[in-house]
Amino acid sequence: MGDENKVLFQITEANLDTGLRGMPVSTVFTSEVDPQDGLHYVGYPIADLADLDPEAAIFLLFHKHLPSEAELADFKADLVRRSKVDPRVVALITALPPEGHPMEWMIAALNFAGMLCKTGDYREDGLNVVAQMPELVAAIYRGRSGWGAPIQSEPERGLIENFVHMMGVPGADPAKLTRLMRVFYVLHMDHGGGNLSTFVGKAVASGKSDMYASLGASMAGLYGPLHGRANQECLNFLDTCGTNDPDAVEAFVRSEMAAGRSIYGFGHAVLRAEDPRAGVQYNLGRELCPDSEIFQRALVMRERAVKVLKESPKVKNPYPNVDAVSGSLLQACGLTDAEYYTVLFGLARCSGISAQIVDERLVHRGGKGVAIYRPDDIPVNQPHRRLQA
Ligand code: NMX
Ligand code: MLT
Numbered sequence: 387m388g389d390e391n392k393v394l395f396q397i398t399e400a401n402l403d404t405g406l407r408g409m410p411v412s413t414v415f416t417s418e419v420d421p422q423d424g425l426h427y428v429g430y431p432i433a434d435l436a437d438l439d440p441e442a443a444i445f446l447l448f449h450k451h452l453p454s455e456a457e458l459a460d461f462k463a464d465l466v467r468r469s470k471v472d473p474r475v476v477a478l479i480t481a482l483p484p485e486g487h488p489m490e491w492m493i494a495a496l497n498f499a500g501m502l503c504k505t506g507d508y509r510e511d512g513l514n515v516v517a518q519m520p521e522l523v524a525a526i527y528r529g530r531s532g533w534g535a536p537i538q539s540e541p542e543r544g545l546i547e548n549f550v551h552m553m554g555v556p557g558a559d560p561a562k563l564t565r566l567m568r569v570f571y572v573l574h575m576d577h578g579g580g581n582l583s584t585f586v587g588k589a590v591a592s593g594k595s596d597m598y599a600s601l602g603a604s605m606a607g608l609y610g611p612l613h614g615r616a617n618q619e620c621l622n623f624l625d626t627c628g629t630n631d632p633d634a635v636e637a638f639v640r641s642e643m644a645a646g647r648s649i650y651g652f653g654h655a656v657l658r659a660e661d662p663r664a665g666v667q668y669n670l671g672r673e674l675c676p677d678s679e680i681f682q683r684a685l686v687m688r689e690r691a692v693k694v695l696k697e698s699p700k701v702k703n704p705y706p707n708v709d710a711v712s713g714s715l716l717q718a719c720g721l722t723d724a725e726y727y728t729v730l731f732g733l734a735r736c737s738g739i740s741a742q743i744v745d746e747r748l749v750h751r752g753g754k755g756v757a758i759y760r761p762d763d764i765p766v767n768q769p770h771r772r773l774q775a
Contacts (some may be wrong), residue, residue: 387413402764406580407655412588412756414579415745416447416738424662425577432573436666440546440571441465444516447576447741462544468517469541469548471525475499476536479522480529488729489609491526493602500598508747511597512740520545523733524552527726546571549733558720562674566719567730569670570712573663574731576738577708578656583608587739588746589759597743604739605732612648614735617727620650621680621713630683636690643694651684651710652691654703664706667715675718684714 395409418426425432427443428450435443445453445461453461478498482491499518504511521539528536537552550564579585587604591597608614627638639649654661668688671681688706695704713727721727746756765771 405655406761411761412579412746413750414742415450415749416741417576417578419578419580419656421656421658424657424659427576431662433662433666436569436572438572439544440568441544443572443575444545444737444741447738448513448744464513465517465545466541468514469521469539471518471521471539472499472502474502475522476525476529479525480536482530484530484532486530487609488526488530488726489605489615489732491530492523492729492732493605493609495522495526496598496602496605500596500602504596504598506596508591508597509744512744515597515601515740516737517541517545519733519736520549521552523729524549524554526729527553527555531723531726553721555721557722562719563721566670566674566715569666570716570730571734573666573708574734576735576741579742580656582610582613583735584739584742588743588756591743591747592756592759594747594758597740600743601736601739604735608728608732608735611650614731615728616648616650616707616709617712617731618724619648620709621717621724621727623650624680624683624687624714627683627687630679630686632686632690635683635686636694639687639691639694643698649691649695651687652695652704652706653701654705654707657705657707658703660705661707661710663708664710667708667711671711671715671718674715678714678718680714681711681718684711 397409401407401409416428418429420426423431427435427446430446435446438446439458441462442453442458444465445458475495475498479491479495482494486494496515499515499522503514505514521536525536528534533554533556537554539548539552541548543551546568547564550560550567553563555563577584579588583604586607587600590603591600611619623642627635629635629638642649668685671678671684675681688710692704692706695701698704713724716727716730717724748755750756
């Protein structure tokens with residue numbers, strides 16, 4: 387950056403209606419997605435950060451450097467101080483209809499929390515959401531699935547340790563689920579500024595809506611099956627496939643393609659190689675659940691879906707993305723209800739989006755903030771148009 391006249395992207399008519407694909411619209415301080423090397427947080431490759439303390443990763447996105455031991459201890463203590471959810475928010479959430487998807491509950495929860503708890507300060511509210519999200523998601527899980535009263539929060543355990551404790555997943559091995567969720571959290575926090583949920587959240591915040599309303603809108607974006615809900619759909623896809631025989635898996639992928647359905651967990655708008663976040667999770671599966679049937683199926687899919695997608699001339703990236711195997715690992719570690727997988731993505735992603743909103747509102751343009759989002763469009767097929775062409 388530095389040369390404001392530099393041409394970054396030349397727009398032609400072919401670029402219209404492509405979802406802004408490839409057009410840079412802003413600068414971002416938290417992360418980068420390289421088409422070949424994938425995600426980096428503030429320059430660090432994601433695979434090198436996967437085993438980081440989740441709180442240290444949050445600190446990294448908010449402060450743009452890794453914390454010293456003392457900084458980490460202070461930051462953890464600060465998150466503990468911020469972690470108590472207003473009981474009125476929990477009462478409102480648990481009265482929601484079980485017919486609603488957990489992501490619909492999450493969007494409502496953010497709006498309720500905004501009504502009752504917002505300070506109006508983006509940084510304060512962002513950190514409060516990060517600290518309180520584990521209790522909110524646990525309340526969504528327990529309230530909606532009917533597992534009973536919320537389990538008392540013990541935030542000193544650590545953000546994810548406390549989350550797994552409050553979830554109280556029946557039949558799960560807490561040690562395995564904690565190991566998985568710590569890595570899952572770090573991998574899902576941020577993915578550049580152009581992914582749908584982050585982009586939407588920053589756009590809403592650019593009109594000076596508060597952090598809670600902006601994150602609620604973000605989560606509505608994440609709810610889509612082509613974005614965050616692909617982790618739920620991918621497990622359903624593997625279940626529907628129903629076999630671990632490689633040739634039968636390949637035949638299943640071909641029939642899904644022929645029917646015009648998505649091959650969930652594969653493809654990406656930016657990446658042109660296997661997502662390193664998928665690679666980390668395949669390795670974690672070998673450690674946590676090597677013999678799990680569904681994990682084995684995800685490994686077969688890694689070979690055979692790529693083979694089939696490579697034959698399709700329109701698919702730009704045939705490789706696994708972040709959602710290809712996360713559901714298999716969650717299932718193998720005891721969290722078997724796939725409907726909750728996207729709120730786990732949201733739990734993590736709210737931290738990256740909050741950090742980016744703080745930057746866009748309080749740091750960019752010398753602290754003035756990014757201007758209100760207002761891209762242009764071209765009117766076509768408007769038969770009553772009176773203006774000269
Ligand atoms: N399965 C079926 N069709 C696909 C796939 C796939 N995995 N990937 C791309 N295509 C199609 C795509 O729908 C498009 O078709 P058309 O021209 O008829 O509209 C064509 O191939 C070209 O698409 P691309 O330019 O390669 O991909 P695009 O940037 O449009 O979309 C995804 C990216 C991620 C939406 C797409 O790859 C997809 O639908 N994947 C399956 C869903 C999924 O796993 N989503 C999770 C993404 C990660 N996340 O968590 O957000
Ligand atoms: C994400 O993590 O947000 C997804 O990989 C989608 C994207 O980057 O567009």
